Amino acid sequence: EAGVVQSPRYKIIEKKQPVAFWCNPISGHNTLYWYRQNLGQGPELLIRYENEEAVDDSQLPKDRFSAERLKGVDSTLKIQPAELGDSAVYLCASSLERTGSLYEQYFGPGTRLTVT
Amino acid sequence: SQELEQSPQSLIVQEGKNLTINCTSSKTLYGLYWYKQKYGEGLIFLMMLQKGGEEKSHEKITAKLDEKKQQSSLHITASQPSHAGIYLCGAHAGNYGQNFVFGPGTRLSVLP
Numbered sequence: 001e002a003g004v005v006q007s008p009r010y011k012i013i014e015k016k017q018p019v020a021f022w023c024n025p026i027s028g029h030n031t032l033y034w035y036r037q038n039l040g041q042g043p044e045l046l047i048r049y050e051n052e053e054a055v056d057d058s059q060l061p062k063d064r065f066s067a068e069r070l071k072g073v074d075s076t077l078k079i080q081p082a083e084l085g086d087s088a089v090y091l092c093a094s095s096l097e098r099t100g101s102l103y104e105q106y107f108g109p110g111t112r113l114t115v116t
Numbered sequence: 117s118q119e120l121e122q123s124p125q126s127l128i129v130q131e132g133k134n135l136t137i138n139c140t141s142s143k144t145l146y147g148l149y150w151y152k153q154k155y156g157e158g159l160i161f162l163m164m165l166q167k168g169g170e171e172k173s174h175e176k177i178t179a180k181l182d183e184k185k186q187q188s189s190l191h192i193t194a195s196q197p198s199h200a201g202i203y204l205c206g207a208h209a210g211n212y213g214q215n216f217v218f219g220p221g222t223r224l225s226v227l228p
Contacts (some may be wrong), residue, residue, distance in 0.1 A: 004158070022169075033216070035218075039222075040221075041220055041221070042120075042204050042217075042220050042221050043159070043204075043217050044204075044218070044219050045215070045216050045217065048216070056215060058176070058215075070211050081217075088122030091158060093158075093159075104149060104161040104164055105149075105161065105216075106161065107159040107160075108158050108159035109156075109157055109158045110157075112156075
């Protein structure tokens with residue numbers, strides 16, 4: 001079974017430029033997460049989707065970040081314009097969740113973003 | 117909002133030694149997860165604990181959940197170089213899977 005796929009693995013851009021990250025979750029997983037991980041810290045949740053609905057986006061900086069999961073499968077996270085402080089690893093995870101039950105998340109390898 | 121603290125921040129042990137990593141929550145725990153991360157890679161799921169007093173083991177790694185103390189511990193027996201990495205605990209702030217948070221991680225080095 002294929003795991004969570006993310007692309008690109010690495011991205012270097014100049015500040016004020018746009019950037020987009022793509023994630024394809026494990027087949028059949030209805031819940032998809034985007035996290036940001038700064039160096040030396042644990043991942044911070046940006047947004048969680050249940051199917052195509054964003055159910056938890058309280059940590060997403062909505063002035064410059066946007067995300068979509070149009071068909072409830074793969075997802076795109078965009079930053080426009082990027083700032084120096086956005087340099088981090090962006091992780092995507094998926095899980096098969098049901099209300100009232102808890103399931104483990106499976107993570108992709110992440111996209112390492114460097115903003116210069 | 118819920119916060120998770122981990123101790124120690126980093127740990128260096130000699131191969132063969134036992135070690136324990138702790139995770140403490142500022143609020144009630146609704147499920148506690150342990151993950152491992154190697155540099156430049158994603159997180160690998162280790163174990164999930166849901167009930168107070170629950171204990172799970174996988175190979176040489178044992179995790180326990182103390183619901184009253186809002187705390188979990190991860191114990192590695194007879195450590196090996198392959199155990200090296202960053203161990204992260206994670207938890208939901210609510211009992212319907214919302215507001216997932218991670219601790220800052222514990223960096224483990226195992227000297228051969």
